[in-house]
Amino acid sequence: MKKRKAKKISPYIYILPTFMILLLVIVVPIIYVVTQSFYTTVADENIFVGLRNYQLAVKDELLWIAMKNNLKLFLCVPVLTVISLAIASVLYNKIRGWRFYRSVIFIPYILAIPVVGIVFSYLLQYNGVFNSILRGAGLEGLALDWLGNPDLAFPSVAVVIIWKQIGFGVVLFLARMMSIDRALYESADVDGASWLQKFCHITIPQTKSIIEFYIIITLIEMLSWVFNFIYVMTAGGPGNKTLVLEYLIYKKSFGGGDFNIAMAISVILLILASILIAIHQVVMRKED
Template structure:
């Protein structure tokens, strides 16, 4: 009888064991390998332990700080995305005519493949692309810019494309939470003569606080370690490294004629930054619980 109870106790772990094995092989072991190799350097096909030399070289490279600065700039997209997503979700929550159609249209960009989005917008935003052709055609030639080729416009252009693709996730996430809010709160506010903005500020935001915190942390992580495909397809880090990010710098170091071990060192730096954000996320979630 006792043996049967013990078997029942351990049965759930047997079911999830294959998943854990796959995670260890695919994720944990490669991460450990990268961390170890970041302390080595390859000379004549021989691995030699060099300690923190790779990290020292990485921090002496100006490109690391340019890439990190650009990733931090992308963090500024997060509050914009959060406010826009909340506002749009709040409008759809009021079930305006055709709200289901609008919800689907807003969410479609999020499920599109990033390389597809990047290629399409590359054609749209190039100097002789569709957008500039339309502007010239309607008599606004002065507004036709080299959106991806200009050092001043390339990064904002890529950031706008990223926000356009990402906003659908926030809208659907917040809308799902709003659907579970007690309608009587809004009805009471209507009786008191509250405006839409007052209801948004004093009911919607407090009731979706936990989801807002979750969305902010997740989006920060994505802006740090999810934008490689956009940069690779649209600008390749240019012009003049104006759109260089940490992920693309790792790619350049590893496969663009740099040092593979230095690329691993930068990967560990990126992993540490992402880990800090993940820890913050866990602290926030535990606090909410």
């Protein structure tokens, strides 16, 4: 009996250190942020103000601008999904040098975001490398202020995010395709199916669960993972055109705003991310 009890308890003993670390690093800070979002600081004294911080946050126009921009970034998800699936499908056919192409496509994903942001901020300046190439090619009319123009800044940042993230989707989808029964494609070839028909009727149905997983994960990233791009490339400008929730929290915390209001906005962001995580769990259970 003692041995059986020891076997039941031993796994929990092994995971206890990891659990304690997660508790200290994640759970305790979350509890602190949620608690402090109901307080305000006056003369180094915490005063309970209830929902006042949330009311002020909701009334702040910047919150809605940031949420709108995060929702715009959601448009990157279908683009990333379609392009990643298409590239993975081409590589799955094992064209000449496909392993090399797979590595090249995945390299941007492993690069540090600040490095990518700084490089592209120099490339996309009005007198940067990209515009210099356009001018040298006689395309002066296409040499635009990609990060300084209010109409172009957000699309430019979105393109950089897509360029960096696409490698993850390609490798993820390609790994799933490698486990698909080749007989399905061989039967389709015998029936004279085109590449597009095989893509729509075999590849997509067979990778459905991975596509759903990728979409939810990427949505969460577009909501709570793009701070570094914005901070390095545009600092939320021009005219708050690239402001997102993460950068708004940073500005409220360290840019002269109210630290407790920043915590309230953090809780709002946490709730939005939790909703997406809950959707992800429901989708995964449905697939199981």
